Amino acid sequence: AASLEPGPEPTVHTQExxxxxxxxxxxxxxxxxxxxxRMSDPRAVSRQSSMPAEYTMPSVPQDFPDMSNEQVWVWDxxxxxxxxxxxxxxxxxxxxxxxxxxxxxGFDDRHVYAKIGYFYRPAGIPAEQRPxxxxxxxxxxxFDEGVTGQIFEDQSFSHQTQWSGSARIFPGGEIKLFFTDxxxxxxxxxxxxxxxxxxxxxxxxxxxxxxxxxxxxxxDKVIPLLSADGTYYxxxxxxxxxxxxxxxxxxxxxxxxxxxxxxxxNSAMPRESAACTAEDLGYREGDPYAETVEQVNASGAxxxxxxxxxxxxxxxxxxEWEFLPPILSANCVTDQTERPQIYMKDGKYYxxxxxxxxxxxxxxxxxxxxxxxxxxxxxxxxxxxxxxSGLVLGNPTNLxxxxxxxxxxxxxxxxxxxxxxxxxxxxxxxxxxxxxxIGTEGNFRRGGTLAPTVKIDIEGxxxxxxxxxxxxxxxxxxxxxxxxxxxxxPGGQV
Ligand code: FRU
Ligand code: FRU
Ligand code: FRU
Ligand code: FRU
Numbered sequence: 001a002a003s004l005e006p007g008p009e010p011t012v013h014t015q016e017x018x019x020x021x022x023x024x025x026x027x028x029x030x031x032x033x034x035x036x037x038r039m040s041d042p043r044a045v046s047r048q049s050s051m052p053a054e055y056t057m058p059s060v061p062q063d064f065p066d067m068s069n070e071q072v073w074v075w076d077x078x079x080x081x082x083x084x085x086x087x088x089x090x091x092x093x094x095x096x097x098x099x100x101x102x103x104x105x106g107f108d109d110r111h112v113y114a115k116i117g118y119f120y121r122p123a124g125i126p127a128e129q130r131p132x133x134x135x136x137x138x139x140x141x142x143f144d145e146g147v148t149g150q151i152f153e154d155q156s157f158s159h160q161t162q163w164s165g166s167a168r169i170f171p172g173g174e175i176k177l178f179f180t181d182x183x184x185x186x187x188x189x190x191x192x193x194x195x196x197x198x199x200x201x202x203x204x205x206x207x208x209x210x211x212x213x214x215x216x217x218x219x220d221k222v223i224p225l226l227s228a229d230g231t232y233y234x235x236x237x238x239x240x241x242x243x244x245x246x247x248x249x250x251x252x253x254x255x256x257x258x259x260x261x262x263x264x265x266n267s268a269m270p271r272e273s274a275a276c277t278a279e280d281l282g283y284r285e286g287d288p289y290a291e292t293v294e295q296v297n298a299s300g301a302x303x304x305x306x307x308x309x310x311x312x313x314x315x316x317x318x319x320e321w322e323f324l325p326p327i328l329s330a331n332c333v334t335d336q337t338e339r340p341q342i343y344m345k346d347g348k349y350y351x352x353x354x355x356x357x358x359x360x361x362x363x364x365x366x367x368x369x370x371x372x373x374x375x376x377x378x379x380x381x382x383x384x385x386x387x388x389s390g391l392v393l394g395n396p397t398n399l400x401x402x403x404x405x406x407x408x409x410x411x412x413x414x415x416x417x418x419x420x421x422x423x424x425x426x427x428x429x430x431x432x433x434x435x436x437x438i439g440t441e442g443n444f445r446r447g448g449t450l451a452p453t454v455k456i457d458i459e460g461x462x463x464x465x466x467x468x469x470x471x472x473x474x475x476x477x478x479x480x481x482x483x484x485x486x487x488x489x490p491g492g493q494v
Contacts, residue, residue, distance in 0.1 A: 001387055001462075002052035007038040008289035010388025011282030017349075017377025020255060020310065021324055026373065026382035028330045028390055029282025030296065034289075035389035036366040040399040046412040047440065049396040051367060054464035055386055057393050057431075057454055058475040060419045062438045065133035066449045067480040072100040072117060072138065073110055073448035075434040076164040076339065076422045079482050080175065080207075083251035083259065085343065087427060088169050089123035089484035091209040092491070096120075096482050097142065097167050097177070098450075107436075107446045108407055112159040112184055116142045116177070120214040123487055127453075127478030128471040134450065134480030142219050143203070148181050151224045152197060157183035163198065164339055164422075166248045169488070173207045176318060178261070180245035181222060195236030200226040200247045200263060200311075202319060225321045226311060230268050232325050233309055239271035243306065246339045249318065252378050253344075259313040260378060261321065262340040262351070267305040267329050274302040276332035291363070296332050301361035304335035308353060310379065327351065327379050335359040337371075342378060343425050345458055349375050351382055352392065352425050357403045357417075367394025370423035370431065374461050385461050392463050393431060393456060395419050404441070411441035420451040427485045429456045429466070430477070450480035 011029045018024040044050035068074055077098040079087040089095070100117035101110040119136035149160040165179030181201040185193045202225055205218030228235045228244040236242055246264045269275070275297050283290035296302075307326040314320040328351060330337055336359040343350040351373040360366055372392040373382035384390035396416035397403070404410030406418045417440070420433035431454050435447025454477060455469035470477035 002039040004038040005042060008034050008287050009284050010035050013383040014381045015375045015383050017375060017380040020260065020379050022379055023325045024379060025326045026328045026380065027279055027282060028328060028333050028384055029280060030332055030364065031282040032384045032388050032390055033333045033364050033366065035387050036391050037399060039389065042400060044398050044400055047414055048398060049414050050398045050400055051394055055391050055394060056396055057420065059396055059416045060435065060438055060451050062445050064435055064449065065479055067133045067136050068138045070103060073103055073107055074098045074100055074450060077432065077450060078166050078424060080167050080169050082169060085250060086486045087484045089487045090207055091489050092123050092211060093120045093209040093214050094123045094484050095214055099164060107448050112161055114161045114163060116162045116179060118142055123484050127481045130478060132479060134478060136480060139214055142216060147220055148222050151181060151199060151201060151222050152183045156185060158186040159184040164246045168249060175205050175207050177203045177205065178247040178249055192240060195240040198244045199224045223319050228265065229323055232268055232323055234266035234268045238268060242266050243336055248341045250342050254377060259318055261311040262342060263309045264338050264340060265307045265309040265326060267307050267331050269305060274305055276302055280331040299362040301332040301363060304332060304359060304361035306330040306334050306337040308337050308340045308351065328373060328382055332361045333364060334361060339422060341425065349378055349380065354421060354423055365399050366391060367397035368418060368421055369394035372463065383461050385463055393423060406437040409437055409440045409444050413440055415439050429458055431456060432482050452479050453477040453481040
């Protein structure tokens, strides 16, 4: 375990499970998140990582290959999965979905133009025998123009975009694509005329794969599933900058026959009157490093109130859903708990989510990366992994220096400070992510393609990077390597 600088003790969390329908929301507290700074080496000098190696993604080289052969920008990506997050190939083809955008756009302008595209490649080839860029073929966009805009009550949107989600495969090659359907209402200067409108949505299609490639039919209709309710999940009226997106569905072996969804939300408080509580801070009785509720609420930390939502399907077609209370809140900790997923191992439930350095609340800090929480059920008193901090796999980062921005990285940071984001934990502890910026002030390259896959070993409430993984050395596996662990009709006969 990493040695710790002086600081508060983490909150005690029992991992105890509660009914999914219950109203217990686990808290990732300020006391927990402050363990990240306690693990950071205050003596680390300019361009050195200050973070423990076991929780730090190996450095990604700047001369990365591009998986789309420069056809599109690529970021958040997800495989074709079943109810237990197994990853499938179909008739000999591995298939992934990615957010993509036109390369004529600046990479940071991508969010309001994002569309879901897909890639495929032959299954069953070891990463080291594939082309360096992962060997994917870009298949194009999933939706025809106009399809995803139809669900919005107000058709006067200026930008209509498709954000992240997840894809489930069912018998007969049916695919249920869960995603975030988003409308922006902006004026010519790019200013919001009214808050944007993100809806969790479903479209159903069918996959056709053979040795020549992959095509989809269907995906010509979108079913809106959930809009933020203002009771559990913050709305645009409560905060125009609210977050509500990134559905991931799964079944829970403890509750057979039900389908659940986790997604990113914010705690449903109005932006200007949001307040955090002693429980959100989570300090132990008499901790000399504790902050007071008054101090924290006066610090601006109340603008960062991320949560992870839970919903339950009301029908077998998964076209009707109901909200349940959030399973995790990060009030006065961070504003973004993105792309949450449930991962099961040895009877434990792991909740993983990605978060940015720049979305931490006042007084807290931590790297860009994936954070993890472990409990005995999908709703439980989740314990933040790794010495109570939550940090699982961060970019090489020096917390003694500012971070800058992906478009203007700070001179004093390691090359990897913004190297990758949108990490997704796959079967066997493999982790994929996309490249954002590699380098530092005066010498950096933007990404827009998938990073090398890395591996973490997960053991109880701990994890560690497996530096022996991968053929590129130092823990780096294949670029854009998202392998299937199960194959539907592997012989490839349709
Ligand atoms: C109730 C329940 C509880 C258990 C939890 C596990 O539905 O079975 O008894 O603690 O769900 O998910
Ligand atoms: C920062 C970010 C993303 C989010 C988008 C919203 O890049 O906050 O995390 O998807 O901007 O516009
Ligand atoms: C993560 C993310 C997601 C969102 C998408 C928008 O990188 O911010 O939360 O769906 O990017 O581009
Ligand atoms: C920092 C932040 C977020 C807020 C957004 C817009 O990322 O303050 O908390 O949603 O910027 O102000």
